[in-house]
Amino acid sequence: MAFPIIPYIQEVTRLEWLRKFFFVKTAPLLTPPYFRGFPELTGKTCTHALFCMMACPAPGAIDVIRTPGGWQPRIHMGHCIRCGLCVEACPNGVLTSGRILESMFYDNTRLSFSFRIDVNTDLCMGCGNCAVACPVNKLIDAQMSHGGRASTDELLLKVSEGKCHVLHVEKCTGCKTCENHCPNEAIRVSRLLEAVHGQEEEV
Amino acid sequence: MSILQSVKNLVRSKSIHVAYVDVGSCNGCDIEVLACLSPRYDIEQYGIYVHNNPREADILLVIGAYTPGWEEKLHTLWEKIPDPKVAIAVGNCPISGCLFNRPHTLVDPPVSKHIPIAAEVPGCPPRPTEILAAVLSVAPLVFKDYEVAKR
Amino acid sequence: MKRTVDVSVPIGPIHPCFKEPARVKCETKGEFVISAEVELGYMKKGIERIMRGRPWQEVMFLAERVCGICSVIHNMVFIEALEQMSTIAVPERAALLRVIVNELDRMQSHILANFSYCYTIEHETLAMYLLDVREHVMDELERITGARVTCAYIVPGGVRFDLRSEDVLHLRANLAVIEEEVTRYMHMFEGGPLIALRSREIGVLSRGAALEAHAVGPTARASGMPETDRRIHHPTYKKLGFSPVSRTEGDNYARIMVRFQEVLESISIIRKCLDTLPEGPIRGGGIPGAGEIAYSGEAPRGELSYFIKTDAAGRVVDISIQTPSIMNIEACCHYMLKGVSSLADVPSTFVSADPCIACTER
Ligand code: SF4
Ligand code: SF4
Ligand code: SF4
Ligand code: SF4
Numbered sequence: 001m002a003f004p005i006i007p008y009i010q011e012v013t014r015l016e017w018l019r020k021f022f023f024v025k026t027a028p029l030l031t032p033p034y035f036r037g038f039p040e041l042t043g044k045t046c047t048h049a050l051f052c053m054m055a056c057p058a059p060g061a062i063d064v065i066r067t068p069g070g071w072q073p074r075i076h077m078g079h080c081i082r083c084g085l086c087v088e089a090c091p092n093g094v095l096t097s098g099r100i101l102e103s104m105f106y107d108n109t110r111l112s113f114s115f116r117i118d119v120n121t122d123l124c125m126g127c128g129n130c131a132v133a134c135p136v137n138k139l140i141d142a143q144m145s146h147g148g149r150a151s152t153d154e155l156l157l158k159v160s161e162g163k164c165h166v167l168h169v170e171k172c173t174g175c176k177t178c179e180n181h182c183p184n185e186a187i188r189v190s191r192l193l194e195a196v197h198g199q200e201e202e203v
Numbered sequence: 204m205s206i207l208q209s210v211k212n213l214v215r216s217k218s219i220h221v222a223y224v225d226v227g228s229c230n231g232c233d234i235e236v237l238a239c240l241s242p243r244y245d246i247e248q249y250g251i252y253v254h255n256n257p258r259e260a261d262i263l264l265v266i267g268a269y270t271p272g273w274e275e276k277l278h279t280l281w282e283k284i285p286d287p288k289v290a291i292a293v294g295n296c297p298i299s300g301c302l303f304n305r306p307h308t309l310v311d312p313p314v315s316k317h318i319p320i321a322a323e324v325p326g327c328p329p330r331p332t333e334i335l336a337a338v339l340s341v342a343p344l345v346f347k348d349y350e351v352a353k354r
Numbered sequence: 355m356k357r358t359v360d361v362s363v364p365i366g367p368i369h370p371c372f373k374e375p376a377r378v379k380c381e382t383k384g385e386f387v388i389s390a391e392v393e394l395g396y397m398k399k400g401i402e403r404i405m406r407g408r409p410w411q412e413v414m415f416l417a418e419r420v421c422g423i424c425s426v427i428h429n430m431v432f433i434e435a436l437e438q439m440s441t442i443a444v445p446e447r448a449a450l451l452r453v454i455v456n457e458l459d460r461m462q463s464h465i466l467a468n469f470s471y472c473y474t475i476e477h478e479t480l481a482m483y484l485l486d487v488r489e490h491v492m493d494e495l496e497r498i499t500g501a502r503v504t505c506a507y508i509v510p511g512g513v514r515f516d517l518r519s520e521d522v523l524h525l526r527a528n529l530a531v532i533e534e535e536v537t538r539y540m541h542m543f544e545g546g547p548l549i550a551l552r553s554r555e556i557g558v559l560s561r562g563a564a565l566e567a568h569a570v571g572p573t574a575r576a577s578g579m580p581e582t583d584r585r586i587h588h589p590t591y592k593k594l595g596f597s598p599v600s601r602t603e604g605d606n607y608a609r610i611m612v613r614f615q616e617v618l619e620s621i622s623i624i625r626k627c628l629d630t631l632p633e634g635p636i637r638g639g640g641i642p643g644a645g646e647i648a649y650s651g652e653a654p655r656g657e658l659s660y661f662i663k664t665d666a667a668g669r670v671v672d673i674s675i676q677t678p679s680i681m682n683i684e685a686c687c688h689y690m691l692k693g694v695s696s697l698a699d700v701p702s703t704f705v706s707a708d709p710c711i712a713c714t715e716r
Contacts, residue, residue, distance in 0.1 A: 011538070103515045103516065107515065109516075109637050190667030194640065196637055197637040
C-alpha cells in the first residue's frame with residue numbers, strides 16, 4: 001500500500017491500453033454462427049412425427065401445421081426459448097438452429113423417444129375408449145374405428161376381461177389420444193426422452 | 204413541422220435514459236441487459252444511459268413474468284415515470300410467461316395486461332445485440348414530435 | 355448541538371445498485387446501522403410447484419431458470435441427482451466437459467458479482483473492465499454450448515455437444531487472455547487505496563458468525579471456511595485435484611478477493627480438464643427411473659441442494675430446492691450489516707455477499 005497509485009499508472013501506460021484507448025472501435029454487433037437462434041426450416045420434408053412438439057419444453061412454442069406443401073413446423077417467437085431440443089429430436093432434420101445439426105452429425109448424437117403406457121387397473125373400468133380412439137389401433141384393425149370388437153392380438157391397446165391391456169407398446173407414437181379419451185384418467189402415457197450416442201436404427 | 208421540432212427530435216433521440224425493472228424473472232434477461240453496458244456492446248455510445256431510476260427514465264425495460272408481489276407496484280412505478288415514456292418487454296417472460304406460464308404457477312403474464320408495452324424482444328434470454336436493436340429502434344420514437352402531440 | 359435520530363431507512367425494491375428487487379430495511383442511529391432486515395417476495399414464481407408431474411426434459415429447463423446467472427450448476431445438480439438415483443453412467447469425456455462448462459459459468463458469475471460490487475462502490479473503470487473480460491468468458495460458453503445464459507448443456511448420461519478440436523484452441527487462447535486480465539484487475543483491486551477505504555473492515559463476518567449464520571460459498575470462504583466448498587466431494591473434481599480458496603478477513607474486500615482467486619482457480623481446473631480430456635463418446639444414454647435422492651453441488655454462490663422424488667416413468671413427483679443465496683442473505687442482514695458505520699456501505703455490503711433474489715425465491 002506504499003505507492004498505491006502505481007498500479008493505476010502502470011495500467012494507463014501499457015501499450016495495449018494506449019492502443020485500445022486511441023484506436024479501438026466497438027466490435028460489430030454480429031451474431032456468431034454457433035449461437036442457437038430460433039429454429040429455422042431446412043426445407044426437408046416433415047413427416048408429422050411430432051417429435052419436435054413432444055420434446056419442446058416451452059408451452060406453446062411449436063406447432064406443426066398443414067400447409068399446401070405438406071406439414072410444416074412453426075415456431076412461435078415469444079414462447080420459444082431457443083433450447084434446440086426440437087432440432088435434435090426431429091428424425092428428418094427439418095429444423096435447424098446454430099450449429100446443432102452439424103454437431104449432431106459430427107458427434108453422432110441424437111435424442112430418441114420411447115413411450116411407456118401405464119394403466120391403473122384400479123381405475124380402469126374396461127370401457128375401451130382408449131383402444132377405439134388410438135390411431136395406431138385404427139390402422140391395424142379398421143374395425144376398431146367404429147367401435148367394433150378387437151379381432152387380432154396385433155393391436156396396441158386391447159380390452160379383455162374388463163381391463164385395458166397394453167400389447168405392443170413399441171408401436172405407440174406418443175400422441176396421448178388415449179389419455180385424453182379415458183373418462184377415468186386410468187391410462188397414462190409417458191414420453192421418455194433419451195440422449196443417446198450412435199446411429200439411428202432403421203425402422 | 205418546424206425546423207426546431209426536427210432538431211429537437213434528432214437531439215432527443217440521442218439522449219435516452221433507460222431504467223429496468225425486474226418483475227419476477229430468472230435473472231437471465233437481467234444480466235443480458237447488464238451485458239449491454241459492457242464495452243463490447245456499449246449501449247452508452249448511442250447516447251443511451253442505463254441506470255435504475257424510474258423518475259428520470261424515458262424507456263422502461265420490463266423483465267420478468269409479473270409475480271404477485273408486483274401487483275399495483277408496477278403500475279405505480281409506471282406512473283412515476285415522466286411522459287413521454289415507453290416500455291419494452293425484454294425476454295419471453297413478459298411476453299408469454301416463458302416456462303412459468305403453466306398450471307400451478309404464481310405469475311400472471313403477459314405484462315401488457317398491466318402496463319402498455321411498445322416493443323417486444325423475444326428470446327430466452329435475448330442476446331444483448333437484440334436488446335440493443337430494440338432499444339435503438341424505439342429510441343427515436345419516444346420523443347418524436349412530443350410538443351405537437353401534446354397540443 | 356448534534357442530535358442523532360433513529361430512523362428506519364428502506365432501500366429498494368428498485369435501487370440503482372440492486373440488479374434485482376429486494377428491500378433492505380435498516381434501523382439506523384444517525385449513519386450507524388443498528389439492525390437490518392430483508393424483505394423478499396417480489397420474485398416468487400412457484401417453480402417447484404410447476405415442476406411437479408413433469409418429465410426431466412421439462413424440469414431441466416425449469417431448473418435452469420431458477421437462476422439465470424448460475425444456470426449451468428442448476429442443470430448439473432438436477433441431472434446428476436437423477437443419474438445417481440437411477441445409476442446412469444456418464445462417459446469420462448462428458449464428465450470433464452461438464453466440469454469445463456460449469457467452471458466457465460462460475461467464472462462469469464464471479465466476474466459479474468465483482469462487477470456489481472465495483473459498480474456499487476462507484477469504481478466504474480474496474481467494473482467496466484470486468485464486464486469486458488466477462489464477455490470473453492461468455493464467448494467461450496457460447497461457443498461450446500450454443501447459448502450465452504441458459505445453456506441447457508447437460509442431459510442424463512452425458513452432454514449435448516462435443517468440444518471440437520478447433521474450439522479447444524480458441525478456449526486455450528481465450529483462457530490465457532482472461533487469466534492475464536483478471537490477474538491485473540485483481541492487483542488493481544488489491545492495491546487501490548480508495549477501494550480499500552470502501553471495502554476493508556466493512557461488513558465483517560467472523561468465522562463464528564459465519565458458522566452460526568450457515569453462510570455458504572465465497573461468503574463463508576472469505577471468513578475462513580474452505581470446507582464449505584462442495585466441489586471437494588464431487589468425483590470428477592476429486593480426480594482433477596483442486597484445493598479450495600479461502601481467506602480469513604471476512605470483510606467485503608475478502609469476499610471479492612476470494613472470487614477473484616476462484617476465477618483463477620477455475621482457469622487452472624479447465625486447463626487440467628483440457629489436458630486430460632480423453633477421446634470417446636459424449637452420451638451414454640439412460641432414462642431416469644423411480645427414486646428419491648438428496649444431492650448437492652457447489653454453485654458459484656454456495657451449496658445448492660436438490661431433493662427429488664420421481665415416479666417409475668421418471669416424472670418428478672416431489673422436488674424441493676435449497677439455494678445458497680438465502681443463507682448468505684441472512685448472514686448479510688443479521689451479521690454483516692449490523693454495525694456498518696455508514697448507510698452508503700449498506701448496498702455495497704449487500705452486493706458483496708452476491709445475493710441472487712431469483713434463486714432465493716424461485
Ligand atoms: S427450440 Fe426449444 S423451445 Fe423452441 S420450439 Fe424448439 S424445442 Fe421448443
Ligand atoms: S399415445 Fe397414441 S399411439 Fe400411444 S397408445 Fe395412446 S392413443 Fe395409441
Ligand atoms: S384405460 Fe380408461 S379408456 Fe381405457 S378401458 Fe380403461 S377406463 Fe376405459
Ligand atoms: S425470458 Fe427466459 S431468460 Fe429471460 S427472465 Fe424469462 S426465463 Fe429468464
